[in-house]
Amino acid sequence: MxxxxxxxxxxxxxxxxxxxxxxxxxxxxxxxxxxxxxxxxxxxxxxxxxxxxxxxxxxxxxxxxxxxxxxxxxxxxxxxxxxxxxxxxxxxxxxxxxxxxxxxxxxxxxxxxxxxxxxxxxxxxxxxxxxxxxxxxxxxxxxxxxxxxxxxxPSVTSSGSQVSEYWTSNGMFDIAPDQTVAIFGTGLSMVDSVLSLLDRGHQVPIHAISRRGLLPARHTVVVPAVIEADELSFGAPLSRLMQTVRVMIRKTTKQGGDWRSIIDGLRPHSQKLWHHLSLADKQRFLRHLRPWWDVHRHRMAPEVADRIDKARQTGQLIIRSGYLQSVSQMDTDMLIRYRNRYGNDVTELRVSTIIDCRGGxxxxxxxxxxxxxxxxxxxxxxxxxxxxxxxxxxxxxxxxxxxxxxxxxxxxxxxxxxxxxxxxxxxxxxxxxxxxxxxxxxxx
Ligand SMILES: Cc1cc2nc3c(=O)[nH]c(=O)nc-3n(C[C@H](O)[C@H](O)[C@H](O)COP(=O)(O)OP(=O)(O)OC[C@H]3O[C@@H](n4cnc5c(N)ncnc54)[C@H](O)[C@@H]3O)c2cc1C
Missing domain, CATH: 3.50.50.60 (FAD/NAD(P)-binding domain)
Structure with a gap:
């Protein structure tokens, strides 16, 4: 044995x-x-x-x-x-x-x-x-x-009594309901963090910032499309693969279908597709396409998406897109400066606490x-x-x-x-x- x-x-x-x-x-x-x-x-x-x-x-x-x-x-x-x-x-x-x-x-x-x-x-x-x-x-x-x-x-991030790292704290934050919060990252860990804050009766705005401000999509009931291997050119450059996927999605939505069926239909092929990409294309994917892939591939349960939508509608959750420039202490608060994605102006946010949800x-x-x-x-x-x-x-x-x-x-x-x-x-x-x-x- x-x-x-x-x-x-x-x-x-x-x-x-x-x-x-x-x-x-x-x-x-x-x-x-x-x-x-x-x-x-x-x-x-x-x-x-x-x-x-x-x-x-x-x-x-x-x-x-x-x-x-x-x-x-x-x-x-x-x-x-x-x-x-x-x-x-x-x-x-x-x-x-x-x-x-x-x-x-x-x-x-x-x-x-x-x-x-x-x-x-x-x-x-x-x-x-x-x-x-x-x-x-x-x-x-x-x-x-x-x-x-x-x-x-967990990633190596700045630490301190006013910064929590989501993966280490796992959604258990000792944050008072009247403390302004900034969350770095707008993916599923941000979503969990917002739910935790709402569950504790958070009353003031929560600002979530990422470079693109992309939120995970919502799950709906879809049947994965059957995508045959010969419809995907294994070994082709990433740009061509993206073009193929875009055409599939366009065709499906034109016929009244859902883009999710294409993303889910790619799953049986994704390991092989990754394997056949050149190193440069893998790095390109990680740098530019990964956030896009993640929000379409790793989606929110509908009941979770409903709560997040509501929090956005009431103004309690504010999604921001920009490039983080600095975080500094200001009296008892933290001052965050980020350059807006669209335009060169810099926004300053004064918050009591930060939750880092940028992943591993x-x-x-x-x-x-x-x-x-x-x-x-x-x-x-x-x-x-x-x-x-x-x-x-x-x-x-x-x-x-x-x-x-x-x-x-x-x-x-x-x-x-x-x-x-x-x-x-x-x-x-x-x-x-x-x-x-x-x-x-x-x-x-
Ligand atoms: C927040 C979150 C939510 C997710 N939700 C889903 C989901 O809904 N559905 C899904 O399919 N997938 C989900 N995933 C994906 C998830 O990564 C996998 O499902 C899975 O948890 C990975 O398991 P793992 O055991 O490889 O890693 P981990 O879960 O990270 O576990 C590794 C373990 O190894 C231990 N360890 C590490 N180093 C040592 C050491 N040197 N000696 C002894 N022990 C050690 C750690 O303490 C830890 O317990 C989620 C991931 C995250 C981060």
Whole structure:
């Protein structure tokens, strides 16, 4: 029976562990917070922070698509009014409970193939080809294979008592209802932050600023378009690909369809499209198109979109577009200066507090995660070309500094997004985990 160490007990680590256990593997999982299944995405306690994927698409197992929905029906928690449907957008904290339950059943059954440690992995090395991990408390563990699932990393931002970073605080802000707030970023984390403030009875304006001022689109019920591979020119320049997508959207909307069906229809192809883009085009996409892609691809649940629309209509939420120039202290407040996107004039905003919702660390090589740093420093891993994560092979094996994938070290989930791009949400992570478990357990 093969033994596995998994570093990180967020969604990717838990789903990976469940897949390996199903196939008879022995798993030791390390999670530094001790909170299984939470990670950045699912640690929120706010019941209004919803999944942005429908319940029917959130199963941990590709071969059992209703697994999450069935759990939801059976979990004994009171459903919201009207009950859950496969189309529902469920509170994210319930998804954490679901992920936890995937491993809890093994622990409850006294299955000794699963051991969970609340500890941080700070170093990894090879001894006679066998991987060894070292914990913060100085203990050493070894296994046949080590899988890294450390996920997203909060960005390095300015800090201070008046600046909160969304990914670290996860929507729990101690902000008085009469304090003016500026939010940096206008994506889904901004949306969550606004919901948290509204839930606490926030009374004064909330200013959300990003370079383009783009808000995530609203989910509607659409059937993904069937897009055949030969309709997309794999390997063509990004500009041509964009042109193809624009034409598809125009054609669909002209016929009364919805642009969302095209964006969703691209999903089965997006990893391959990314793979075939040149490095220059990948960088161009990240610099110019990513905000546009994100707001169309990662959408708001309708009930969330309704609250955001209302907050905008009443003037409580003000979306601004511009380039941040400076943030300085002014008496007890913060003075923000930004250059407006349209025109060269500079706007000044005086606020009591700032929430930074600009997302994760965009430069993987400067990671502060000691487990990952040690791999890079020892030459056991290297960043991918776009510096979004680890360089991995199609089999998810980590490529070392020499460009070889010689060691039993693997990565899954957002850690591999530079190579796969479309691999940060559950419908993609679960496929990676299943494939990797099949490959690793087949060689037993
Ligand atoms: C706010 C937010 C909302 C999202 N909503 C959705 C959604 O609705 N639907 C969807 O499909 N996807 C959603 N996503 C995408 C999300 O990234 C994935 O679903 C998933 O959570 C990624 O899981 P992960 O385990 O790879 O990373 P993470 O969730 O970041 O978990 C990594 C874990 O590893 C632990 N760790 C890190 N380093 C170490 C170490 N050295 N030693 C030990 N432990 C360590 C961390 O403590 C953490 O618990 C959302 C993402 C975010 C950020």
């Amino acid at each position: 093969k033994s596995f160490i998994i570093v990180g007990g967020g969604a990717s680590g838990v789903i990976m562990a469940a897949q390996l256990l199903r196939r008879g593997g022995r798993v030791v999982l390390f999670e530094l917070t001790g909170q299984i299944g939470a990670g950045i995405a699912y640690s929120t306690e706010n019941p209004n922070h919803l999944l942005n994927v429908r319940a029917g698409n959130m199963s941990a197992f590709p071969d059992d698509p209703d697994h999450f929905f069935n759990w939801l029906q059976a979990c004994g928690l009171p459903p919201r009014e009207g009950g859950w449907e496969k189309q529902s957008f469920v509170p994210r904290r319930l998804y954490r409970n679901y992920l936890e339950s995937l491993l809890q059943s093994y622990l409850d059954a006294g299955d000794r193939r699963l051991v969970i440690h609340q500890d941080e992995i700070v170093d990894t090395m090879l001894e006679a080809g066998k991987p060894i991990v070292v914990t913060e408390s100085g203990k050493r563990f070894s296994a046949d294979v080590v899988i890294f699932a450390t996920g997203n990393e 660390n965009l430069c993987f090589s400067v990671t502060r995660n000691r487990a990952l740093l040690s791999l890079l420093e020892r030459g056991l891993a290297r960043p991918d070309q776009t510096d979004l994560g680890f360089d991995v092979t199609p089999e998810l094996k980590i490529v070392n500094a020499m460009g070889e994938a010689a060691n039993p070290l693997y990565a899954i989930g957002p850690l591999t997004k530079g190579v796969y791009w479309e691999v940060t949400a559950i419908p993609d992570i679960r496929v990676q985990a299943e494939k990797l478990a099949n490959a690793l357990c087949a060689t037993d």
